[in-house]
Amino acid sequence: MGTRTRKRTPTDRQSYEVEAEWSEADLALLEELKRAEGRLPDDAPRALLSIRLSVLTDDTTSPVRQELDLRKLALDRGRRVIGVASDLNVSATKVPPWKRKELGDWLNNRAPEFEEILFWKLDRFVRRLTDLSTMIDWCFKYGKNLVSKHDAIDLTTTTGKIMVTIIGGIAEIEAANTSTRVTSLWDYTKTQSAWLVGKPPYGYETAEDESGRIVLVIDKDAYRALHWCRDAAMRPKPASARRMARVLVRARLCGPGLTASTLLRRLRNPALIGYRVEEDKNGGVRRSKVVLGSDAKPIRVADPIFTEDEFDGLQAALDRRGKDQPTRTPGGATQFLGVLICDDCGTNMTVQKNRVKDRSYMYLRCGKCKAGGHGAPNPYEIYSKLVEDVLKVLGTEPVMTREYRQGAEARKEQQRLEQSISYYMTGLEPGGRFTKTRFTKEKAEKTLDDLIKQLESIDPESTQDRWVAVHNGKSFQARWEEGGMEAMAADLLRIGVKCKVKRTTVKGVRAPRIHMKLVIPKDVRERLIIKDDDFAESF
Numbered sequence: 001m002g003t004r005t006r007k008r009t010p011t012d013r014q015s016y017e018v019e020a021e022w023s024e025a026d027l028a029l030l031e032e033l034k035r036a037e038g039r040l041p042d043d044a045p046r047a048l049l050s051i052r053l054s055v056l057t058d059d060t061t062s063p064v065r066q067e068l069d070l071r072k073l074a075l076d077r078g079r080r081v082i083g084v085a086s087d088l089n090v091s092a093t094k095v096p097p098w099k100r101k102e103l104g105d106w107l108n109n110r111a112p113e114f115e116e117i118l119f120w121k122l123d124r125f126v127r128r129l130t131d132l133s134t135m136i137d138w139c140f141k142y143g144k145n146l147v148s149k150h151d152a153i154d155l156t157t158t159t160g161k162i163m164v165t166i167i168g169g170i171a172e173i174e175a176a177n178t179s180t181r182v183t184s185l186w187d188y189t190k191t192q193s194a195w196l197v198g199k200p201p202y203g204y205e206t207a208e209d210e211s212g213r214i215v216l217v218i219d220k221d222a223y224r225a226l227h228w229c230r231d232a233a234m235r236p237k238p239a240s241a242r243r244m245a246r247v248l249v250r251a252r253l254c255g256p257g258l259t260a261s262t263l264l265r266r267l268r269n270p271a272l273i274g275y276r277v278e279e280d281k282n283g284g285v286r287r288s289k290v291v292l293g294s295d296a297k298p299i300r301v302a303d304p305i306f307t308e309d310e311f312d313g314l315q316a317a318l319d320r321r322g323k324d325q326p327t328r329t330p331g332g333a334t335q336f337l338g339v340l341i342c343d344d345c346g347t348n349m350t351v352q353k354n355r356v357k358d359r360s361y362m363y364l365r366c367g368k369c370k371a372g373g374h375g376a377p378n379p380y381e382i383y384s385k386l387v388e389d390v391l392k393v394l395g396t397e398p399v400m401t402r403e404y405r406q407g408a409e410a411r412k413e414q415q416r417l418e419q420s421i422s423y424y425m426t427g428l429e430p431g432g433r434f435t436k437t438r439f440t441k442e443k444a445e446k447t448l449d450d451l452i453k454q455l456e457s458i459d460p461e462s463t464q465d466r467w468v469a470v471h472n473g474k475s476f477q478a479r480w481e482e483g484g485m486e487a488m489a490a491d492l493l494r495i496g497v498k499c500k501v502k503r504t505t506v507k508g509v510r511a512p513r514i515h516m517k518l519v520i521p522k523d524v525r526e527r528l529i530i531k532d533d534d535f536a537e538s539f
Contacts, residue, residue, distance in 0.1 A: 021064045033071045040080050047079035047147075048114040050103050051086045052124050063088060066120040073118055073149050082114050092127040097135060098535040107138070108531070111404060112465035116145045122153065138534055143406050143465070201271035201288075203305050216302035225253040226305055229267055233317040240321070267318060273311050274304035334364075335383055335485055336499070339492045342366030343502035343517070351379050364501070376501055377511050383485065386499050389518050390488060394497075394528070395477035400469040402531045410462040417455040424448040469529050476528070495527035 022030075049070045051063045063086060074081050085103035087095075098107050106114070117139075119125040125148070126132045136155065139146055145155050154160035200206055203226055204216040225248050232239040232247075239247075241260035248254040248263070270290045271277045276299040277288040290298045306314065333351050334340075340349040347367035352375075354361060364376040376382060424444050427434040434444035480488040498519040503512040521527060 021062055026064050026068065029068055030071070033068070033075060036075055037071075037080055040078060044078055044080045045116065046082040046114045047074045047077070047116045047118050048082055048106055049074070049084045050097070050117055050119040050125055051084060051088075052090055052092060052100070052103075052119075053088050054091050066124065069120060069149055070118045073147070077116075077147070079116060079118075083110075092123065092125070092131075096128070096131040096535070097126060098138075108534075111142050111144070112467065114144070116147055118147050118149070120148070121150045122148055134535060141534070142404055143408060201269055201277065202266045203272055204302055218303060218305060221253050223305055225251075226267070226272065228253075229263070230306070230310065230314045230317075233267075233314060233321070238317060238321055264318065267314060270298075270311070272305045273298075273308055274300050274302045276301045335379075336386060336489045336492070339489060339497060340364065340382070340386070340499050340501055342369060343500040343515075345369050349376065349501055375512070376503055376514055382501065382514065382516070385516055387485065387488065389499075389516065390492065390497070391477055391480070393518060393520060394524070395475065395480075397476050397525070397528055398471050399474045399476055399479050400529045401472050402467050402529050403470050405462075405466055405468050407463040407465050410458060414455065414458055414463055417451055417458075421448065421451045421455065424451065491528075495524060496521045497524070 049067060051066045051070070053063055053066075067084060067086075071081055083106065085100070085106050087100040087102050090100055098104050117125075122132075125146075126135065135146065138144070139155055146153055152160065200216055203219060203222045205219045206214050207217045209215050229244050229248075232244055241264050245254070245258045245260050245263045249256055249258055254263075265287070266272075269277065269288045271288060276291045278291050279288060292298060334349070337350065338348055341347065342349060345366055345368035349364040349366055351362055352365050354363065361377070362379055364379050364382060424434070424447060426432060428441065428444055428448065429435075434440045476491070480491070500517045500519060502515040502517070504515065506513050
């Protein structure tokens with residue numbers, strides 16, 4: 001049965017594009033709302049608008065509508081809009097608020113800039129009760145409020161707190177039902193020979209047959225690329241995966257981001273025989289395995305790109321050229337990954353394992369230099385030298401942690417003092433209540449002087465919500481002695497410290513001479529400040 005040339009995606013839902021949604025009327029209304037907001041007092045409470053959308057369909061509310069409605073709500077509440085956290089094409093079930101690109105930055109780094117978070121509906125904000133509970137705890141800790149346009153949510157009232165929990169529970173039930181339906185669909189799909197949903201494996205694309213069903217057909221460019229790679233791997237002197245990737249990119253048969261590891265994963269995928277596959281999660285290597293049907297036989301979903309003999313021959317050729325690299329560990333095979341970089345090409349240095357005759361050894365190599373730039377032997381010696389250099393430069397620096405300070409109490413005290421000063425100044429005016437006797441006048445003047453001194457002693461910064469750096473009594477050397485190289489590596493990666501490794505060939509000597517140079521950011525002291533993660537337990 002023939003297929004139509006028109007391609008079709010597995011779903012009709014489309015990603016949202018901001019530029020295409022704002023109409024002239026919307027923009028005019030936006031400007032009108034901003035002008036009205038400009039008439040609010042300077043000390044008006046500040047609001048952050050949270051906008052989210054997974055996909056744009058006829059049943060969803062567009063981000064433009066959400067923003068305009070929330071700006072009206074902020075204006076009605078007398079709030080000044082300080083910013084808009086717009087996270088589009090983001091699932092609230094999969095991505096909690098603190099992990100979204102824009103809203104997460106406001107929550108983790110810009111909390112002093114707003115007092116309220118406004119959202120259109122609770123399911124636009126969260127869809128899991130645990131995420132909602134985490135956000136409520138965060139709001140109580142930082143003195144923030146959550147307000148919904150279409151739900152009775154207000155953390156400043158007992159009723160609002162109860163309501164937000166009930167609505168959040170309903171949203172989680174709805175999300176759980178959706179998850180169950182999706183999981184059931186995928187489980188059913190795995191047993192079918194027809195292609196129902198999902199992204200096709202490399203080498204195939206979706207099309208419609210004459211009956212309108214979605215089927216998998218072979219992508220011609222991918223077919224050429226895969227067969228060329230098989231021929232290159234089966235030569236007496238086979239080409240490396242890196243060489244194959246460069247040729248395919250240069251021939252424009254693959255995108256510029258193709259890497260050797262991605263190419264190898266494609267070449268080892270049993271889907272190239274036309275079988276249905278699923279991810280094999282055993283071990284640290286990403287592979288796919290064949291799904292067996294109820295008859296214990298592989299389920300064929302498309303015409304094969306390789307015959308079974310061709311595929312088996314390709315796997316044997318790849319196995320002959322493959323090397324037994326260090327086993328993946330939770331911390332990674334390479335320590336200080338992302339810190340140690342090649343001085344010549346600027347890519348990360350990674351640990352590789354090689355075997356010559358009966359002797360195996362490990363060395364560091366980069367990603368782009370030819371043959372790894374001669375390599376850097378003895379990784380642990382390089383680690384030790386890096387630790388020594390870092391301790392000399394940064395070991396004595398104090399460990400500072402970031403803490404959040406609210407200015408509400410200081411603002412109340414400032415307001416009380418200003419009112420008291422105004423009261424006494426009025427009473428000391430001619431004919432005022434404190435000018436009737438010398439005794440009352442002197443007492444009032446003394447009290448007024450004391451109040452003025454108290455007001456002058458209040459630091460203006462203490463009246464603002466702010467982050468402050470507090471010394472925890474330790475140096476970074478003590479911190480790293482307790483946490484080991486893992487703690488040091490995490491801190492160096494966090495603050496952006498790099499160590500350039502330069503390798504110089506020595507005549508008559510196989511191993512190169514190694515030179516190491518630390519690159520420290522100019523604002524290293526500011527970067528060293530540890531920012532505690534309020535949401536760490538929620539991940």
